[in-house]
Amino acid sequence: MFYSDNSTPSTVKNLLADSKRGEQLKAEATEFKSVSLTPRQLCDLEMLLSRAYYPLTGYMCREDYDSVLESMRLTDGTMWPLPICLEVEEGFAKSLNRGERVAVRDAEGFMLAVLTVGDVWQPDRAREAAAIWGDDAHTEDLSVCQCELEHPWYVGGALEGLAFPQHYDFLDIRLTPEELSASFEQKGLKKVIGVQAGRPLHQADRAMLKEIAAEENASLLLLPLMPPSMYSSIDHFTLVRCFKEFMGTFQGDTVALNLIPWFERKMGPRDALLRAIVNRNYGCTHILVWDSDTRQRKHETLSAEFQTELGWLSEQQDVIGIKPIAERCMALNEDNGAYRSTHEGGFCINDHHAIVDLLVREKTVPDWMSFPGIIKELKKKYKPRSKQGFTLFFTGLSGAGKSTMAKVLYVKLLEMNSRPVTLLDGDYVRSNLSSELNFSKAHRNLNVTRIGFVASEIVKNGGVAVCAPIAPYPESRRIVRGAIEEHGGFIEIHVSTPLEICEQRDRKGIYAKARAGIIKGLTGVDDPYIEPENPELRIDTTKLTPNEAAQVILQLLSEKGFVSL
Numbered sequence: 385m386f387y388s389d390n391s392t393p394s395t396v397k398n399l400l401a402d403s404k405r406g407e408q409l410k411a412e413a414t415e416f417k418s419v420s421l422t423p424r425q426l427c428d429l430e431m432l433l434s435r436a437y438y439p440l441t442g443y444m445c446r447e448d449y450d451s452v453l454e455s456m457r458l459t460d461g462t463m464w465p466l467p468i469c470l471e472v473e474e475g476f477a478k479s480l481n482r483g484e485r486v487a488v489r490d491a492e493g494f495m496l497a498v499l500t501v502g503d504v505w506q507p508d509r510a511r512e513a514a515a516i517w518g519d520d521a522h523t524e525d526l527s528v529c530q531c532e533l534e535h536p537w538y539v540g541g542a543l544e545g546l547a548f549p550q551h552y553d554f555l556d557i558r559l560t561p562e563e564l565s566a567s568f569e570q571k572g573l574k575k576v577i578g579v580q581a582g583r584p585l586h587q588a589d590r591a592m593l594k595e596i597a598a599e600e601n602a603s604l605l606l607l608p609l610m611p612p613s614m615y616s617s618i619d620h621f622t623l624v625r626c627f628k629e630f631m632g633t634f635q636g637d638t639v640a641l642n643l644i645p646w647f648e649r650k651m652g653p654r655d656a657l658l659r660a661i662v663n664r665n666y667g668c669t670h671i672l673v674w675d676s677d678t679r680q681r682k683h684e685t686l687s688a689e690f691q692t693e694l695g696w697l698s699e700q701q702d703v704i705g706i707k708p709i710a711e712r713c714m715a716l717n718e719d720n721g722a723y724r725s726t727h728e729g730g731f732c733i734n735d736h737h738a739i740v741d742l743l744v745r746e747k748t749v750p751d752w753m754s755f756p757g758i759i760k761e762l763k764k765k766y767k768p769r770s771k772q773g774f775t776l777f778f779t780g781l782s783g784a785g786k787s788t789m790a791k792v793l794y795v796k797l798l799e800m801n802s803r804p805v806t807l808l809d810g811d812y813v814r815s816n817l818s819s820e821l822n823f824s825k826a827h828r829n830l831n832v833t834r835i836g837f838v839a840s841e842i843v844k845n846g847g848v849a850v851c852a853p854i855a856p857y858p859e860s861r862r863i864v865r866g867a868i869e870e871h872g873g874f875i876e877i878h879v880s881t882p883l884e885i886c887e888q889r890d891r892k893g894i895y896a897k898a899r900a901g902i903i904k905g906l907t908g909v910d911d912p913y914i915e916p917e918n919p920e921l922r923i924d925t926t927k928l929t930p931n932e933a934a935q936v937i938l939q940l941l942s943e944k945g946f947v948s949l
């Protein structure tokens with residue numbers, strides 16, 4: 385079943401107006417207010433216009449939004465897991481009236497759609513986060529996952545499309561849900577498994593997919609994530625080229641490849657459900673569900689959370705009309721070079737990170753791991769670590785010893801003379817790059833992302849950036865890591881010297897001033913420092929001298945292959 389109104393994916397029409405109506409809208413639009421969409425919002429718009437978000441016909445209005453948060457259903461009873469609303473600035477939201485039409489534009493100002501405003505409201509983001517992740521969720525997670533604005537207002541309303549967002553690359557594999565499902569029908573494909581992935585697939589993945597496709601008697605639809613997930617370190621072009629190579633390895637099997645404007649939100653089980661609905665709308669009858677924890681943490685079996693999520697998705701199978709299938713851990717039989725799936729305790733080798741690790745260490749990738757065409761593509765992207773740039777990112781309280789350590793490392797790396805080295809100390813940045821910023825949360829995050837931007841440019845060009853801001857908030861640290869890991873190494877060093885010691889040292893007299901009330905909002909005293917959860921290193925300078933700490937850091941850099949000692 386596709387949907388209760390008896391439509392099928394290939395009969396659902398997109399939301400683009402015909403040319404006559406389009407001309408009329410363009411003429412009328414001179415009177416409309418405009419909103420320009422961010423790249424992420426453009427993805428949602430394209431999903432709406434193309435009907436990948438069927439049955440939605442525009443951004444959700446408030447009743448649907450509330451109903452989705454409360455019961456995972458639209459007000460008409462259709463299962464729908466996540467809010468799809470247009471996020472705008474408060475000032476713009478307050479200028480809108482119900483029934484008014486708004487021109488929806490891309491960053492260049494090109495009009496893509498007309499939105500008739502149905503509802504405008506300020507969402508309770510804490511409630512939204514709790515509905516999605518549970519009671520211990522953070523609203524910051526929503527900002528990172530879903531929306532770039534810190535305090536967005538939402539607009540809901542129907543859409544009339546004028547054009548899909550413009551793409552210039554890989555035009556041969558950008559079919560809409562309607563076109564793709566029609567092509568399945570034309571080829572007589574009754575069962576299709578959607579395989580969405582944000583990393584290249586390799587030998588073990590192919591063995592798994594062949595095994596599942598044979599069991600289900602189904603074809604495969606490969607869907608590289610586009611744009612690639614904000615959590616992945618691979619660029620869109622490399623990813624798609626690897627998928628093209630991967631597709632070429634399936635001789636005689638029916639495998640299709642398509643790009644869909646899916647923005648990776650990582651919003652738990654509700655996100656998995658939306659993904660399933662979208663895959664269904666593209667004509668899939670099955671969806672492969674990955675256990676992301678297995679991939680990241682290299683577990684040898686599928687995680688318990690994943691089993692729960694899969695069980696839950698399977699329960700919705702009849703309602704949403706697509707069958708979830710779990711990924712499998714694959715083990716290699718070294719005698720005959722063949723893979724088999726393992727259910728318990730097998731050695732899980734379908735791990736893309738292991739392949740990248742071999743490449744950056746200049747080691748040969750064995751044939752049983754991947755394919756020559758994919759390795760060739762990946763080699764262009766992942767240079768050996770000895771040739772990559774990297775960032776040493778010290779974070780910790782004022783007086784923790786960040787600057788001293790950063791200076792020692794700066795000098796030692798200059799002495800080694802392997803790459804150009806730049807020191808971006810907190811104070812130095814504050815008096816130059818960020819001189820107009822204060823110490824509010826927003827400005828601290830802005831300061832840290834600016835440092836990250838400069839560091840990523842340095843790393844992109846093969847240099848070393850040594851940064852030493854306090855960087856008290858995880859959201860900006862995460863953004864910086866993402867920006868840098870795209871081009872090279874990111875080594876986060878939490879300088880964890882306790883507050884009492886920093887305060888005793890008080891080299892700048894800043895703690896004394898804070899205690900006397902002369903300075904407000906000093907980190908650690910009356911402003912938060914949220915410790916990094918998984919830094920590459922944690923160094924307490926009460927236990928190590930700066931020289932000893934530098935040795936520990938250089939040792940790690942050498943183990944990772946960035947420098948040779």
Ligand code: PPS
Nearest residue numbers: 782783810823828831853854855856904905906907
């Ligand atoms: S942040 O939070 O990352 O943007 O801070 P950062 O750019 O590293 O700046 C920290 C230095 O500014 C001085 N300073 C303060 N720090 C924290 N909180 C408040 N309110 C504040 N006011 C001034 C302080 O001397 C920091 O220097 P370091 O080198 O960390 O000791």
